[in-house]
Amino acid sequence: EAQVTQNPRYLITVTGKKLTVTCSQNMNHEYMSWYRQDPGLGLRQIYYSMNVEVTDKGDVPEGYKVSRKEKRNFPLILESPSPNQTSLYFCASSFWGANQPQHFGDGTRLSIL
Amino acid sequence: GENVEQHPSTLSVQEGDSAVIKCTYSDSASNYFPWYKQELGKRPQLIIDIRSNVGEKKDQRIAVTLNKTAKHFSLHITETQPEDSAVYFCAARGGSQGNLIFGKGTKLSVKP
Numbered sequence: 001e002a003q004v005t006q007n008p009r010y011l012i013t014v015t016g017k018k019l020t021v022t023c024s025q026n027m028n029h030e031y032m033s034w035y036r037q038d039p040g041l042g043l044r045q046i047y048y049s050m051n052v053e054v055t056d057k058g059d060v061p062e063g064y065k066v067s068r069k070e071k072r073n074f075p076l077i078l079e080s081p082s083p084n085q086t087s088l089y090f091c092a093s094s095f096w097g098a099n100q101p102q103h104f105g106d107g108t109r110l111s112i113l
Numbered sequence: 114g115e116n117v118e119q120h121p122s123t124l125s126v127q128e129g130d131s132a133v134i135k136c137t138y139s140d141s142a143s144n145y146f147p148w149y150k151q152e153l154g155k156r157p158q159l160i161i162d163i164r165s166n167v168g169e170k171k172d173q174r175i176a177v178t179l180n181k182t183a184k185h186f187s188l189h190i191t192e193t194q195p196e197d198s199a200v201y202f203c204a205a206r207g208g209s210q211g212n213l214i215f216g217k218g219t220k221l222s223v224k225p
Binding site for chain 2: 033035041043044045048058101102103104
């Protein structure tokens, strides 16, 4: 089944404790992206990647890191999480090209205490 | 960069009525405009999209119109049903980067 898989789905942690949210897709998509969703603010892009070893900042990259060592994986890293990073996070992927629909994972709800 | 504005933020309709959600975008180079539906606690799912060389596209009760001159596009849902209740997001993508920029969403409530 074609899908985007995120783990974990839920995480409660404390300020400053490094965490990684994994994202994997099995559709051979070149393009992958991370979003955060907050009430009233919609989906805001954190980072995106157009292909292996190519990443770039989205609208809200501060406090986040990503890597793209393999085509299928695009982990999101919070080196020193803070409470303002408490949010719902979505990973998405698509084929490269302006007209390609984006497929979303099921989301990861992070709570930073 | 691209900026997408979406209105209204909330919309309540009676079952069977039509619902219209409007979006405007700023980048005239944008050429792909998808609409996503997000049910409570679930991921956004693509319901319809339109390319810039098309003015209108329909899929059963859902239609999207695009006016490139005015830089706005709209989602039309006819004969609404309670299961249409969700948050709807418009988005625009274009330019050399191809990033998808989302509107802030519209919470649609369909009352039986």
